[in-house]
Amino acid sequence: MRLTSLGHAAVLLETGSERILFDPWLTQRLDRFWEHHPPLPADLVRQVLDDGVDYVVLSHHHFDHHHFPSLRQLADGADVDFDDSPRQSSAVTCIYPAGPVPPRLTASGLGHQAIAWTLRRLGFERLHPVTPGDTLTLGAASLRTFPSAVPFPEMSVLVQTADAAVMLCGDALLHESTAAAFRRDDAPRLDAVFVPAHSVSPPGVLTERRPLNDPDAVRARAAANFDRYVEAIPAALTVPSSFGWRVGGDGEHDYSWCNRTMFPLTPVQALRRLDDLGRDGLLWGPGQVIEIADGKAAPAEGPVAPAAYDFDRLYAEVSLDPATPVPPFDAAADRYGRQSRTCEDLLHELLDRLVATDYWYRALDDGAGRHVISLYEDHGAQNAFLLDPVTHRVTRLGEGPARAHLAGGESWTETAASTLEALLGADLLFGSSFGLWASDGVLLSAVFHHPSFYTRHVERVLQEASTP
Known part of the structure; x- marks a missing residue:
């Protein structure tokens, strides 16, 4: 053998x-x-x-x-x-x-x-x-x-x-x-x-x-x-x-x-x-x-x-060293792609795609699942929004990171609008996206591990292989 x-x-x-x-x-x-x-x-x-x-x-x-x-x-x-x-x-x-x-x-x-x-x-x-x-x-x-x-x-x-x-x-x-x-x-x-x-x-x-x-x-x-x-x-x-x-x-x-x-x-x-x-x-x-x-x-x-x-x-090179600093997440630097859509438009699509996921069903059962997300825009502004999967509502909370707008009980995510747009467009494989957001919740996981995104990536590989 x-x-x-x-x-x-x-x-x-x-x-x-x-x-x-x-x-x-x-x-x-x-x-x-x-x-x-x-x-x-x-x-x-x-x-x-x-x-x-x-x-x-x-x-x-x-x-x-x-x-x-x-x-x-x-x-x-x-x-x-x-x-x-x-x-x-x-x-x-x-x-x-x-x-x-x-x-x-x-x-x-x-x-x-x-x-x-x-x-x-x-x-x-x-x-x-x-x-x-x-x-x-x-x-x-x-x-x-x-x-x-x-x-x-x-x-x-x-x-x-x-x-x-x-x-x-x-x-x-x-x-x-x-x-x-x-x-x-x-x-x-x-x-x-x-x-x-x-x-x-x-x-x-x-x-x-x-x-x-x-x-x-x-x-x-x-x-x-x-x-x-x-x-x-x-x-x-x-x-x-x-x-x-x-x-x-x-x-x-x-x-x-x-x-x-x-x-x-x-x-x-x-x-x-x-x-x-x-x-x-x-x-x-x-x-x-x-x-x-x-x-x-x-x-x-x-x-x-x-x-x-x-x-x-x-x-x-890959041995644990507790003295190595973990840099804070910075959506202005840790980002991918270019933004062409408004934050509200991106977040409404995110809620649309959340429907019928495990996260969405749990939110319906207990009325929870509210999530504060902040998006850093290409022109430099950062704004936080409250997402409610049950009412399907996006509410602007104001400027600054998500963690500054928590009222109690919500999970949070911070990312760039361009990164979210790339994920929604299947331009960025979810497994490739670590380091492009910070979060204490699984809302993005619920959306971007959905079969519709996985199948789009496979089809893209096949299409690229068949293109002269």
């Missing part, structure tokens, strides 16, 4: 007869905010995937794992008539988690239902949804799935062949049924396990620009999550994984401070935890290869040499 890293959680697994691609994010930039770290070497994707793939396995629907621009690259490029038919499919079989879970429109990436729609729209015809816990046979390989402890379908995957067993956990949170499966007497013996070393950012750093609070507790929680995984799933080799990115900004904004305030556990730190726990581990980066033979997993020659990366230096 041979595994090649394509960065972050993307892995090509070759069994000798099957080529299985996991969680493909194949572009250097994910969006205007995130980028691969270490960077993807030039021509790596073509070099590794030039012979095609037989299967694509998507662990869940989040954009860094279900990246539709990368999936489009994998689809065969037959001519497209957007009025009559989707793209024609390749022979690739796509495997992804599904289940009796209702749509979560305010969750990142629309909801797990986006996977099936996106794959069909991009032209993949061989779709194989699975319920986490199912086992599939892929030629000479067995693929066993395990659930994640999250409120949407997500899975870890165990791939077994006659001579190797590897488990890729993606971003999954350890589920008790997974831990129980490896406590059984007949638990599979793993040659290698890829354990998530990613860390959820401390609350409020991006959304409210709050300075880091109690960094020791944040670090301890991240380390404990990693330790539980390692102790639950024994393997001959453990690879800290699903951490291959950083905030890179967009050329106009410097968000390098994010990289020192968001990641309490890096792969280098996770490797030290493995040493403390008496487990063998290693780090790998884009283009590096691990081969498994005769019960031993070890680095092998590949597009990038085994010792090519200085991981201590690379991950020092």
